[in-house]
Amino acid sequence: MDLARxxxxxxxxxxxxxxxxxxxxxxxxxxVMELESSLxxxxxxxxxxxxxxxxxxxxxxRLVEKRASELRRESS
Amino acid sequence: xxxxxxxxxxxxxxxxxxxxxxxxxxxxxxxVRPDVHKPGEPEIxxxxxxxxxxxLAASSAASYILFxxxxxxxxxxxxxxxxxAVIGAIDDIFVLRGIVKMALTVVAIAPILVAGYLYPAETxxxxxxxxxxxxxxxxxxxxxxxxxxxxxxxxxxxxxxMIDAFNGVMVSAALISLAALFSSSLVxxxxxxxxxxxxxxxxxxxxxxxxxxxxxxxxxxTGGLVVGGVLGAIAVLSKMEFVTMVALMPEIxxxxxxxxxxxxxxxxxxxxxxxxxxxxxxxxRASTNPRAxxxxxxxxxxxxGEGGEGELITAILAVQAVSALLALVTSMLMI
Numbered sequence: 001m002d003l004a005r006x007x008x009x010x011x012x013x014x015x016x017x018x019x020x021x022x023x024x025x026x027x028x029x030x031x032v033m034e035l036e037s038s039l040x041x042x043x044x045x046x047x048x049x050x051x052x053x054x055x056x057x058x059x060x061x062r063l064v065e066k067r068a069s070e071l072r073r074e075s076s
Numbered sequence: 077x078x079x080x081x082x083x084x085x086x087x088x089x090x091x092x093x094x095x096x097x098x099x100x101x102x103x104x105x106x107x108v109r110p111d112v113h114k115p116g117e118p119e120i121x122x123x124x125x126x127x128x129x130x131x132l133a134a135s136s137a138a139s140y141i142l143f144x145x146x147x148x149x150x151x152x153x154x155x156x157x158x159x160x161a162v163i164g165a166i167d168d169i170f171v172l173r174g175i176v177k178m179a180l181t182v183v184a185i186a187p188i189l190v191a192g193y194l195y196p197a198e199t200x201x202x203x204x205x206x207x208x209x210x211x212x213x214x215x216x217x218x219x220x221x222x223x224x225x226x227x228x229x230x231x232x233x234x235x236x237x238m239i240d241a242f243n244g245v246m247v248s249a250a251l252i253s254l255a256a257l258f259s260s261s262l263v264x265x266x267x268x269x270x271x272x273x274x275x276x277x278x279x280x281x282x283x284x285x286x287x288x289x290x291x292x293x294x295x296x297x298t299g300g301l302v303v304g305g306v307l308g309a310i311a312v313l314s315k316m317e318f319v320t321m322v323a324l325m326p327e328i329x330x331x332x333x334x335x336x337x338x339x340x341x342x343x344x345x346x347x348x349x350x351x352x353x354x355x356x357x358x359x360x361r362a363s364t365n366p367r368a369x370x371x372x373x374x375x376x377x378x379x380x381g382e383g384g385e386g387e388l389i390t391a392i393l394a395v396q397a398v399s400a401l402l403a404l405v406t407s408m409l410m411i
Contacts, residue, residue, distance in 0.1 A: 001387045003394075006380025010372065010391075011398040014325050018402045021322075022211055022409075029212035042219035049220075057336050061370060067378045068364040075364070 013060060024052050079142040080274050087135030087278020095127040095286045099293045107168055109294060113242065113358055113385040120291055123168045124283060125299025129161040131279025132306065143271050148191060148198040149313045153272055153306060155187035160233055160305040164298030177297075181230040184305050188229070188312055200315065207317050210409035228317075229308040232324055235331035236304025237297055241373060242389050243289040247280050249396045250303045253323040254280070256400035257310065260319045260407030269314035276306050289389060318410070323403035326372055326395050333370035352377060359384045 032044045102108065102121035110117040136154040140147050163180045166172065172180070192201030206214040207221055215221070240246035254273050261269035280303070286293040295303070304327070311320035321328065338347065349367045351374035352360045362377035376391045377383060383391070 001377075001383030001391075002380045003383075003387055003391055006376040006383075006391050007394045007398075009379035010326075010375055010395050013375075014329070014395060014399055015402065017325060017329065018322060018406075025209050025212050025215075028215070033216055038216070038219055041216065042223070045220050046223070053332075057332070060333070061337065064370050064375060064378060065366060068362070068366065068368075071362070071378065072364045 013063075017056065020052065020056065024048065079139075080270070082142060083135050083139045083271070083274045084278040084281075086138035087131040087275065088282040090134035091127045091131030091279040091282030092285075093282075094130045095124060095283055095293055098124060098127040098130075099286070102293075105169075107296070109296075111243070111291065112354070113360075114290065115358060120294050122294040122296035123165060123298050124287060124293040124295045125161065125164055125168075125297070125302050127293075128279045128283050128295065128299050129157055129302050131282050132157050132275060132302070135275045135278045139271055139275055146268055146271055148195050149268060149272065150275070152187045152191045152199070152313060153275065153309050156184050156229060156309045157302050157306050159184045159187065160229075160301040161298055164237075164296065164301040167297040167301070177301075178230060178234055181233045181301060181305065182226050184229040184233065185226050188309065189225075199313070201312075208315055208410055209318050210406045225312070228312050229305045231331075232308035232311075232320070232327070233301045233305035235324065235327040236307065237300025238331045238334060239327045239372065239392070240295060240300045242385050242392070243291040244284065244287045245389055245392055246295055246300055246303065247284050247287050248389075248393055249326070250307065251277065251280050251284070252393065252396045252400050253307065253320075253403075256323040256403040257307075257316060257320060259404055260316065260323075261314070263404070263407045264316075264410060266314055266316065269310065269316050272310040272314055276303070276310070289386060319403050319407050322406045323400055325399045325402070326392065330372040333372075337369040355382065360388065 028045055028048065032041050035041045035044060099121040102123045107121060107123045108119040109122050111120045133154060136150050140150050160181065167177055192199050196202055204218050205221060206216055206218060209215050236246060236250060239249060254277050257269060258273045261273065287295060307320060307324065311317045347369060349365050351363055351368050351371040353363055355361055359382050360377055361382045362374045372392065373388060376388060
């Protein structure tokens with residue numbers, strides 16, 4: 001097993017998720033927090049959070065599928 | 077310093093002394109699981125989490141006396157651990173379905189909610205509570221916080237439990253996360269988090285020698301749920317939600333990928349497609365089936381190639397260490 005490659009690849013995903021979380025917080029602070037109603041802030045915050053989750057899942061699952069298909073091609 | 081050391085020793089010595097006894101009882105009642113990554117698949121006693129819980133009770137009792145100013149939080153932490161230990165023990169003996177286990181672990185938020193209602197000043201759990209966050213200061217998502225709170229225990233409990241696929245991984249990873257929480261508490265001057273983290277560090281250190289590769293005892297669902305749930309309780313009680321979330325990112329991402337890719341909460345025994353394949357020499361290979369669930373182990377194998385259990389343990393703990401460093405940076409961004 002290429003340990004360094006495995007650790008570096010997954011660590012990059014972790015660091016990317018962390019950076020996106022910080023960016024998400026800044027967006028919440030700059031945009032959502034400007035809304036007057038607390039209920040509206042919560043709905044907008046939750047919607048943005050769900051959007052972030054969906055985008056993150058789509059991006060990483062495509063990356064995993066791409067690598068899996070490369071391995072399928074190599075083995076055939 | 078001496079007080080922390082005494083709390084640590086109370087937890088460590090209790091779990092060190094009780095783990096062999098718990099292992100013997102587990103053998104007798106048939107609470108054993110095959111170690112599928114070893115030749116011959118030896119039967120290993122599970123429910124080692126009971127010893128962790130006993131250690132946690134001892135360190136909680138010690139800290140209740142030594143840190144009386146935090147007695148409410150310490151009592152809540154222990155109550156949460158006991159609820160999860162009961163759920164975990166039932167799961168270890170009867171094997172619950174994933175969705176049932178998740179639903180039961182949501183109940184473990186009850187001690188926090190009840191204590192928050194009865195002692196809002198002592199616990200700091202106000203209705204208008206604003207969680208501290210990096211970069212932006214305090215969030216004003218007060219409604220969202222209370223909507224997500226029921227998952228504060230169930231989420232980490234199940235996520236930490238799901239990463240316990242190899243010998244010693246869950247306990248070692250939790251210790252790395254606790255090291256991050258401990259150092260972040262020093263950065264932020266959060267004494268409560270130091271105390272609550274020390275309560276969990278001792279029992280884990282006492283249990284680790286029995287659980288390290290090659291394991292003589294498994295923590296089982298009891299251990300996974302208790303350790304994860306207590307980490308969640310530490311986060312809520314000491315207002316370290318963001319730091320804990322970052323420290324537990326490998327566990328959270330692993331659980332999130334599994335739940336998303338299989339589109340539901342299922343036990344690993346219920347999975348139709350396995351994420352990894354076992355080779356004849358007991359090394360693992362990532363499944364290339366598009367329908368196989370995405371897990372942390374599968375990703376490591378996809379990017380690093382076939383590997384043995386030892387290599388995978390090293391890789392997972394290295395990723396956990398990266399996450400711990402990010403948690404420390406997160407706490408620095410909260411000053």
